[in-house]
Structure formats: structure tokens, C-alpha cells
Amino acid sequence: MKACVTIFLVLFLLPTRASDTIPVHAYGDDAHDFMKLSRKCGILLDPSGALTIEDILRDSSLQFYRLGDRALPPLPFVSWNRIRVTNTGTKTRHDVFANYIYSDSVWMYTVDGKQVVAEGLAGGAVHPHNKYFPNVGADFPFSLAPGQTRDYYFRAKYVRSTPYLRSSLHLLTIFPGKTYRDWMDDNKRQEFFYAGILCLCGLVSFFMYTVFREKIFIYFGTLMLALAGYFLDFYNELGALFNFTQEIGSYVRHLLVLGLVGSLFLFIKDFLDLREQQPAFHRPYLGASGLLLLVILANTVFGFWIPTPVISLGIIGWSLVSIALIGYLAWRGSAAGKILLISISFLCLGGLALLLSGFGIFDTTLTSQAFKIGVLLFSGILFYGLFDRVNAIRRAKSEAEELNDVKSRIFANITHEFRTPLTLMLGPLEQLLSESTDPQQRKLLQLAHRNAERQLSLVNQLLDLSKAESGHLPLRATEQDFIPFLKGAVYAYTSLAEQKNIALQLHCPEDSLLLYFDREKMEQIIYNLLSNAFKFTPEGGQVTVTLRSQKEGIKLDIQDSGIGIPEHRLQHVFDRFFREEAAERGNFEGYGIGLALVKELVQLHRGSVSLQSKVDVGTTVTLTFPLGSKHLAAEQIVLTEAIAPRVLPPLLPLGGRGASQLPLSGGRGGAPAAAPASTPQPDQNTLLLVEDNADVRAFIRQRLVPKFLVLEAVNGQEGIEMAILHTPDLIISDVMMPDKNGYELCQTLKTDVRTSHIPIILLTAKAAREEKLEGLETGADAYLTKPFDARELAIRVDNLIQTREQLRKRFATAIELKPEEITANSIDQSFLQSALHVVEAHLAEENFSVEDLAQALNMSRSNLNRKLRALINQSSNQFIQSVRLQRAADLLRQRAGTVGEIAFQTGFSSTAYFVKCFKDKYGQTPGTFLESH
CATH class of the missing domain: 3.30.565.10 (Histidine kinase-like ATPase, C-terminal domain)
Incomplete structure (x- = not known):
């Protein structure tokens, strides 16, 4: 049997003259194939849809004609067709008229001698259960006795616009009844068979997801169900099952296409593991697939009209891109790529043939068969790939469990080893605590004992966790x-x-x-x-x-x-x-x-x-x-509990959210910024300690208090505020802190002109090289890892303060101020250069004061004085005078005037005072300096 229906038939129709003669189709007993009546069938357009069959039969002036290139009336409209059929054989014919695919409703009238003897209704808008054949088109059975002739009129109403509307107006075919029914039954069996296999694959895949919890099984199962629905939609079996019209069927078809493309895209992405294995292809493929899905979604769900050829070409293009990507990965040796290439090639080739049939290039029946076979091959090969993946998952899970057991055993053994040295620490500490009478010594011993107990608590929890995960912790x-x-x-x-x-x-x-x-x-x-x-x-x-x-x-x-x-x-x-x-x-x-x-x-x-x-x-x-x-x-279950009631102290919170310990004595961070730990002594250096752990602060403070005035802050933000307020000589800061960490504190203070000169030592438990470099890049002067040696910390503090003190003393008596030699910090260099420029710009002004300088630099007088003291060990007045004297020395070298004139040019109102100040700085009078140069 040849192809049953040519869905998209391209007609080359030539306009002919109007005729009232009814075209005749005569056939006998030898007709076994379908018979096209398109060229015999005349047409009458009824734009208003007002004509009835009685009007057609009564009014002989109504002419049927060939459509040719005549313009169609606006939708909706009605078209009439007619044909006269004669049975020239010796047997009664039982045949079928088919099919007005794109019409919404079709009435067939059987006329015998100008009398309507039978009527039938079909079409896309008619529910399948109300039609003789519950398929897509409009098919009408009819019978002719030997030698009988009858006229058949067809009234088709068109509401929806389609690319093939014009060609379908003449589309009429006669099918031999038995052949047509056999063909319909055969198609139905095939569709349900294929759809059943695909549904079974989908259900098995969903079940596999419940076992392995891998999303790829969801994607594959969805793909199988979408393909099953697509099969059943070929000849409206879905419509027959669920009793919906062709209009709803078109919407369902678009949803099925959306499900097909979407699930196939997700399956390909997951099966190839593009995100991890091929990140270079992941984003472009994701973008192309997302664009296509967006177009289909806009057309299907949101009602934006997009021409069907555009969507078809988009799917073809996406399919080619997918095959190219899979082929490339298979060529590069990807096992998943090879499996997917073989399987998806059958699917895509069959799908492409099916899409091309929509353009009339291939016969629909052949392409649908090719698509069905391709889908079965695709499903079978891919199912093999999924089972291979299941085995890989099982192997990986088994290896992970085995590795986890090994890690747990090692972990438990190491944790046990911690308990022995901790026990040896706690014993001597408890003995020393009971014997010690020195308050300072007892504080240190209590600190060590408390933290050793916390460490033991942590070790015990580690052991409990290991036992619980391995199922060996008894209840x-x-x-x-x-x-x-x-x-x-x-x-x-x-x-x-x-x-x-x-x-x-x-x-x-x-x-x-x-x-x-x-x-x-x-x-x-x-x-x-x-x-x-x-x-x-x-x-x-x-x-x-x-x-x-x-x-x-x-x-x-x-x-x-x-x-x-x-x-x-x-x-x-x-x-x-x-x-x-x-x-x-x-x-x-x-x-x-x-x-x-x-x-x-x-x-x-x-x-x-x-x-x-x-x-x-x-x-x-x-x-x-x-x-x-x-x-x-x-x-x-135990009947009685021999454990005495006890209350555990609120020790270290060991949850996944926590970091530092919660000390018994002060809570995390203790009080806000602490006051100076001792009474200030003359010329005593001030040190700011920024640390969120009270015990660590107490330990460091105990080592530094005799020598330094120690201020304390409990977090980075508090440390920044105190540094700006007090301008300490040195800062020691932890890295991991709330509000602002040590890196942020360091960067903030080193970029603030008020505090950029202050040396900063960072303390942290992070010992990686990259983390040390990160700390130094923020401007830190030193970086110590925990646990640190208290003596090393003290030496670092002393060295940094002594180095800074030596620089201050050196430049306090320097003949010439050079910012680049005083500090390597660009902020401090810029500050000194700005201060020099301001003083030099007002050099001849006798009344230029410290307030004027501070205002020009946007600083308070106290902050300016602290800054200059820290950098060059000079007060603001001394700095202004040093700049005046430095400029005077330059003028004397250039012999730019007498001593009195130069004194006046550099802001000194008294020559005698100028001579005194010059001699104090340079060790000789201006006159002697002038003679020696």
C-alpha cells in the first residue's frame, strides 16, 4: 500500500473558466489505492457563511471554479466543494472521503436527484468521539451500489490561519474502505506499541531516580513520556483518548515539543557533565538551548504568534548544534559522548526527516516510520548508557563508603592519640594550680587549664561524632x-x-x-x-x-x-x-x-x-x-540511670557556624573597648590589641602590660575606631574577627592619613603562603601564625617600635626633609609632601600658624600634631619652623640676599630670632653658613 495521506500537498493550479458542470469521478472494482480528486474538485467561496445546501441546489447561478491565484476572503469564511461519483463496477463500494485537515468543521451532504439523502459532520473543532473516525482530519464513509451515481457536497468552515490553508481548500481524496480501516488500525497498533515501550522506559527511569537520586533519570523519564505523547499525537490518538478538539490538540502538540526539547537539552547537559567536564561549551550551549525554549514557550504559553517554519528551523538548527557538540566530545574520547552520539543520531535524523516532511520534501508516512524506529534505537542505546552510569554510581558509592570508613578509622585513631597528651597537660596544670600562690602565675595556669579542658571537650566530641557516623555510639x-x-x-x-x-x-x-x-x-x-x-x-x-x-x-x-x-x-x-x-x-x-x-x-x-x-x-x-x-x-533502654545530675558549663560552641571560643569569663569578645590596662607612664608607648577572644587578649596583655600601655578592642570595627581616636604606636590584630576582619582593619588604617604610619602585626591561624601574602599586601608590617611564640611577638613589637623611633630621631634633626626617605608608605609620603607644599606656599607669611596648616590639610590640630610626632618626631610648630629654616638654607646657598632679607622672606620677623633658630638646627650662624657656601 502506498502512503495514506499527503499532509502538505503543493498544488499547481491554473485558473479555469467558471462552469456549472459537476466534475465526475468514475471507478470500479479494481480501485485499491487512494484516489486524488483535487484537480476535479471545484470550489465556491462563501465569505459570509450564509449559504445553505438548499441555496446551492436551488440557485443555478452559483458557479464552482478553480481557485487559481484568487485572493482568499478574510477569516473566518466558508468554502464549498462538490464531486459526482459513479460506481462502474459490479460490487457495492464502501469507501471514505478524506480529508480537510485545516478546517474547523466540515459538513458532507449526499445528494440524489437534487434531494439531500444523508448528512455527516466532522472537522478539527468536533470532538473525536463525535466523529466516525477519531483522527486529525475530516473523514466521511460512503457507499455506492453497482451503477449508482451520487453527488457529494462539502461545506468547510475555516477559522485558523495556517501556511497550508490555500492548498487544503481543494484537498479531497477517496480511500477504499477496507484499506483505510486496515491502515488506521495498523497505525493505531504501532502508535500504542511504541508509546507503551517509551512509557515503560520513562517509568523505569523515574523508579531509578528514587533509588539513585540522580536528576538525569528525571530528564530521561520526562523525555520518554514526551516522545510517547508525540507518537500518540500523530493521528490524534491523544485527542481520541482524552476527547479534545484539534485546536486543543495543537496546543498540546506545542507543549510536547517544548517538553521534548527541554528534557533532551537537560539530559545532554547532565549526561555529558558539561558544567564540570566542558565548561567552555556549557554557557554557549545553555544560551542557545535557552533561546530556543524561550521561543517555543512564548509561542505556546504566552500566545505570541511565531511562524511554524521559524520554530521548525530553530529545532533543526539546535539539533545540528547538539550533534556537532556531541560529535566533537566523542572525537575527543569522551565515553559518554560516544554513547550519546550513536543514540541521538538516530533520534535526530528521524526527527529532521519528520520536520522536513512538513515542507513537502518527504512522504509523511515514511518519515513517521523512520522517526519511530529512530526513537526506539535512541531509547535502547541510551538505556544501556544509563545502566552503565548506574554501575558507575554504584562503584563510586562503594568506593566512597570504603574511603569514608578508612578516614573514620584514621580519624578516630588520631583523636584517641590527642587524649594522652591532653591528659598529661591537665594533670601537671592542676597540680601547679593547687600549689601556686602567685596571682599572675595562677592567672596563666588557669588560662592554660581552661583551654586544655576545652580542647579535651573538642576531642571527645570528635570521638562521639566518629562513633555516631560509624554506628558504634551506644544509646x-x-x-x-x-x-x-x-x-x-x-x-x-x-x-x-x-x-x-x-x-x-x-x-x-x-x-x-x-x-x-x-x-x-x-x-x-x-x-x-x-x-x-x-x-x-x-x-x-x-x-x-x-x-x-x-x-x-x-x-x-x-x-x-x-x-x-x-x-x-x-x-x-x-x-x-x-x-x-x-x-x-x-x-x-x-x-x-x-x-x-x-x-x-x-x-x-x-x-x-x-x-x-x-x-x-x-x-x-x-x-x-x-x-x-x-x-x-x-x-x-536501661531501667535506671546511675549518672548524677550535672550541668555542663557553656563552653566552646562547636557548631558549623562558629569560629573562636566562647570564654567562660567574658563571652565572645567580652566587654567593649577596654580602658588602658595600667596607669600611663611618661614616654610609655601605646599599643592597641584587637582580638575577639578574651583569653588570647589576656595572654598577650599579660606579656606586654609591664612595658606598654595596652588598649583593647574586641572586633575589627572597634579596633579601627580606637586606632583613629588614640593613634597608638603599634597595633596587634587577629585576622578572623566579627564586623571587620584583620585584613579589612589593616587596609582601612593603612589608607587613612591619620593612621597610615602605625605599624600593624597580624595574628592568625591561617598559615598558607597565599594567606600570608594577602595580609602583607594589605600593608601589614608583620604576620605571625597561631600558635605563636610569645617571645617572638614581644621581639617583633620591640623591633618595630625601635625602628620607628630611630627614624623619628633621625629626621627630627635632619637638615632636609625628604618624604621618600622617611617612609615607604605612599599615603605618608603624600601627606608629608602636601604639608611641605602648604608651608612653602605660605613661607613669607609671619602669621601662618598650626591652625592654618591643619585646615589646609583637612585635619584637626591634635591629629596633625600626632601624625607629625609619629613620622618625624616633631610638633606642628617645629615642622613649620624646620621648613622655614630649610628654605632659608637653600636661599643662603644661592646667595639670594642678605641674612635679614632671607629671614624676612622665610617668615621670621626678628633677625636675631632667625639667627638663634638657624644656629640651633645647623650648628652655625647664617653668616658663617653663607661664607662656607
Whole structure:
């Protein structure tokens, strides 16, 4: 059997004269193929759609004609066709008229001797269930007895504009009835067979996603379902299944194309891993695919009319680009590229042939068969590739689990090794503390002992985390009253809340609540969360603990009004060793242990933990625990607990959000900027210590206080403000601090003319070469890594101050001021040059004062005096006089006048005073200086 329907038939019609003669089609028993009636069929256009079949039969003046190049009336309009059919055979014919593809509704009238003997309705606007053949077009069955002749009139209404509207007006074909039905049944079986295979592949792919959680299975499953829908849409099987019209079917078809292109693009991108493996191709391919999808989306969803050939050409172009990209990667040796190239070639070639058939280049039936075969080959080969990927995922998962086990064992062993030296540290420290009577010595011993205990606590949590992740951490749950336990845990933070001026609230609606829990592990959960809440809540904030009893369990909320966590980091806060390093949030850098341990311990109780946070609003951690004991194994339940009630101190918050320790004595950072630690002594140098950890500040201060006047700041912003206010001789700053870090502090002070001369030493735990260079690039004069040697720090401080002092003494008596020799800092050089220019510009003005100089430099008199003292060890008055004398010496060398004239030119009103000042600076009188030059 030849092709069934030629969808896009190009007719070369020549206009003929009008005729009232009905064209006749005669055929007999030998007709087995479809018969085109296009050239026999006349047409009558009815722009108003007012004519009826009675009008056509009654009015002989209505002429049918060949359309030719006549203009079509505006939509909507009606066209009439007619044909006379004669059965010249010996058997009754049962055939089918087909098909007005682009018409919205078609009436067929069977006329015998000017009388209408039968009517039929079909068309795109008619629901498939109301048509004899539930397909795309308008097909009408008819029967003719041997020797019988009948006239058939067709009234077609057109509402929608299509590129093939003109050619479809004459499109009429007769199909032998049995052949047509066999062909329809065969197509239907093929469509459902192919669609069933594709749906099965899609469902299997979705199931694989639930197992492996790989998005590529979602993309492949969506692609298979879209292809299945596209198959069923070939001959309106979707319309027949869901009873929608051709207009809705056109919309559904566009959605299917959108799904096909979108899912195929996502599948290709993921299968080839373009983002990671081929970043150079990722963005261009993403842009081209996004543009095509946008065009299809605009046409389908938002109703922007875009010509069908434009969309078809866009899909063809995108397909060629995809094949070229896949081919290139396959040529470069990509295994995924090779599999995809083989599979997608069949799909794209069949798809291209199908699209080209829309232009009349290929027969539709042949191209649809080619497309179906290509899709099956594509699906089968790609399914092989997906299973290969599944095996790779399994291997990678197995290797990762094995590697994780090895890492956990090594981690546990190393952690155990930490406990021995810590034990040996704590023992002697406790003995020395009990024997020592020196207050200064006891302070140092207490500091060391407190931090050794914190380190031991950290090691213990590391061990617990390792055991929990490996499933070796036992749970010893006892039925206890949870309310007194919770109150004791929360109220342990009362003093810390008062110290940091944070409102601590506990809401317990019940007086008693029995719960199965491991007391020691529950303490770790609550203390970690409360420590984090206090750590990140600023002064004047609030921490609220709320307990709610529900039918199946309890819900515990720990809420703070702290700095919050950025949304993109929320999914990682419970990951082991996740570290947040966000300069804009205060440079908090966490160990990443506490919250990971919290999650493991909560899950050990068969509970759940979730976290909600908003930047600058606060964070809420919600814990849920089931009531009763059904969720626990028998070995996890103990009848009595031999552990005495205890309250852990609010130690170091070890959650993924934290960085520095929360000291017992002062909270994170302690009080605001500290006052001088000792009474100022004459000529005593001032040192500013910027450090957020109170213990570290106390340790450094203890080593420096006897020799320096030490000021303290608890964060970078506070340090900047104090440096500008006090202009210290040297600054020691930590790098990782809230508000502003050490790098920002250094850069700010080194670019401010008021503080650019101050030497800065940066202290940090980051020892990488790049991080040291980053610190030095900001202008730091020295960079020490933690743990640092206190003696080395003291030596660095002494050397920097002595070097600065030597420079000041040298240039205090220098005959000539040269900014480039005084300092290498461009800010200080520019300041000195500006000061020199200002004084020289007003050199002859006797009344030019320090206030005038300060105003010209946009500085206060006190800041100007501090700056000049720091750079050249001269007061502002001394500086002005030095510049006058330096200029006078230049004039004397040039013999530009007498001593009295030069004194007047350089702003001295008294020659005698000029001579005295000149002799004090240069060791000889102006006259002697003039004679020697």
C-alpha cells in the first residue's frame, strides 16, 4: 500500500473558466489505492457563511471554479466543494472521503436527484468521539451500489490561519474502505506499541531516580513520556483518548515539543557533565538551548504568534548544534559522548526527516516510520548508557563508603592519640594550680587549664561524632522527666546572658513530661545549640527556648535574634566539617563538628532536627523527639540511670557556624573597648590589641602590660575606631574577627592619613603562603601564625617600635626633609609632601600658624600634631619652623640676599630670632653658613 495521506500537498493550479458542470469521478472494482480528486474538485467561496445546501441546489447561478491565484476572503469564511461519483463496477463500494485537515468543521451532504439523502459532520473543532473516525482530519464513509451515481457536497468552515490553508481548500481524496480501516488500525497498533515501550522506559527511569537520586533519570523519564505523547499525537490518538478538539490538540502538540526539547537539552547537559567536564561549551550551549525554549514557550504559553517554519528551523538548527557538540566530545574520547552520539543520531535524523516532511520534501508516512524506529534505537542505546552510569554510581558509592570508613578509622585513631597528651597537660596544670600562690602565675595556669579542658571537650566530641557516623555510639535511654532537665540546661546560661545583655526566655507549658532519652547525649545536643545561639546573638538580643508537647512526641525550638545564616548555606550547616567563611557576616569560621554531632545524636534518639534562618533576623533550630519507647531497640533502654545530675558549663560552641571560643569569663569578645590596662607612664608607648577572644587578649596583655600601655578592642570595627581616636604606636590584630576582619582593619588604617604610619602585626591561624601574602599586601608590617611564640611577638613589637623611633630621631634633626626617605608608605609620603607644599606656599607669611596648616590639610590640630610626632618626631610648630629654616638654607646657598632679607622672606620677623633658630638646627650662624657656601 502506498502512503495514506499527503499532509502538505503543493498544488499547481491554473485558473479555469467558471462552469456549472459537476466534475465526475468514475471507478470500479479494481480501485485499491487512494484516489486524488483535487484537480476535479471545484470550489465556491462563501465569505459570509450564509449559504445553505438548499441555496446551492436551488440557485443555478452559483458557479464552482478553480481557485487559481484568487485572493482568499478574510477569516473566518466558508468554502464549498462538490464531486459526482459513479460506481462502474459490479460490487457495492464502501469507501471514505478524506480529508480537510485545516478546517474547523466540515459538513458532507449526499445528494440524489437534487434531494439531500444523508448528512455527516466532522472537522478539527468536533470532538473525536463525535466523529466516525477519531483522527486529525475530516473523514466521511460512503457507499455506492453497482451503477449508482451520487453527488457529494462539502461545506468547510475555516477559522485558523495556517501556511497550508490555500492548498487544503481543494484537498479531497477517496480511500477504499477496507484499506483505510486496515491502515488506521495498523497505525493505531504501532502508535500504542511504541508509546507503551517509551512509557515503560520513562517509568523505569523515574523508579531509578528514587533509588539513585540522580536528576538525569528525571530528564530521561520526562523525555520518554514526551516522545510517547508525540507518537500518540500523530493521528490524534491523544485527542481520541482524552476527547479534545484539534485546536486543543495543537496546543498540546506545542507543549510536547517544548517538553521534548527541554528534557533532551537537560539530559545532554547532565549526561555529558558539561558544567564540570566542558565548561567552555556549557554557557554557549545553555544560551542557545535557552533561546530556543524561550521561543517555543512564548509561542505556546504566552500566545505570541511565531511562524511554524521559524520554530521548525530553530529545532533543526539546535539539533545540528547538539550533534556537532556531541560529535566533537566523542572525537575527543569522551565515553559518554560516544554513547550519546550513536543514540541521538538516530533520534535526530528521524526527527529532521519528520520536520522536513512538513515542507513537502518527504512522504509523511515514511518519515513517521523512520522517526519511530529512530526513537526506539535512541531509547535502547541510551538505556544501556544509563545502566552503565548506574554501575558507575554504584562503584563510586562503594568506593566512597570504603574511603569514608578508612578516614573514620584514621580519624578516630588520631583523636584517641590527642587524649594522652591532653591528659598529661591537665594533670601537671592542676597540680601547679593547687600549689601556686602567685596571682599572675595562677592567672596563666588557669588560662592554660581552661583551654586544655576545652580542647579535651573538642576531642571527645570528635570521638562521639566518629562513633555516631560509624554506628558504634551506644544509646542508653532512660525514662526521665524532661522538664527539670531542660530548665537546668537552659538556666546554666543565665550568667552568660546577663554578661552579654541577652534576654534568655524558657517557655514550658507543662510541669512534667516523661521522655526516653540519654541524659549525657541530650546535654551535648542542647549545650551545642545554646552555645551557638549565644555566640551569634549580639548584645541586647534575645534567645528563646520553647517546648511544645504533641500527640506523638515533643517539639523543642531554640530561637535567637542573631546574625542569621545565608540561604545558600542552610543545606550545609549539618555537614561534618562544614566551615562558613563569609567576610560580610563577620568572618566566623567554624569547626563544623557541633551541629554535625547534634544531628547524629538527635537521629540516635530517632528524632529529627531542622533549621530555619534569615540574615540579620535570627535562627531557629527545631528538635522533635517521639514519646514512648517503641522507637527504641531493647538494648538502647536501661531501667535506671546511675549518672548524677550535672550541668555542663557553656563552653566552646562547636557548631558549623562558629569560629573562636566562647570564654567562660567574658563571652565572645567580652566587654567593649577596654580602658588602658595600667596607669600611663611618661614616654610609655601605646599599643592597641584587637582580638575577639578574651583569653588570647589576656595572654598577650599579660606579656606586654609591664612595658606598654595596652588598649583593647574586641572586633575589627572597634579596633579601627580606637586606632583613629588614640593613634597608638603599634597595633596587634587577629585576622578572623566579627564586623571587620584583620585584613579589612589593616587596609582601612593603612589608607587613612591619620593612621597610615602605625605599624600593624597580624595574628592568625591561617598559615598558607597565599594567606600570608594577602595580609602583607594589605600593608601589614608583620604576620605571625597561631600558635605563636610569645617571645617572638614581644621581639617583633620591640623591633618595630625601635625602628620607628630611630627614624623619628633621625629626621627630627635632619637638615632636609625628604618624604621618600622617611617612609615607604605612599599615603605618608603624600601627606608629608602636601604639608611641605602648604608651608612653602605660605613661607613669607609671619602669621601662618598650626591652625592654618591643619585646615589646609583637612585635619584637626591634635591629629596633625600626632601624625607629625609619629613620622618625624616633631610638633606642628617645629615642622613649620624646620621648613622655614630649610628654605632659608637653600636661599643662603644661592646667595639670594642678605641674612635679614632671607629671614624676612622665610617668615621670621626678628633677625636675631632667625639667627638663634638657624644656629640651633645647623650648628652655625647664617653668616658663617653663607661664607662656607
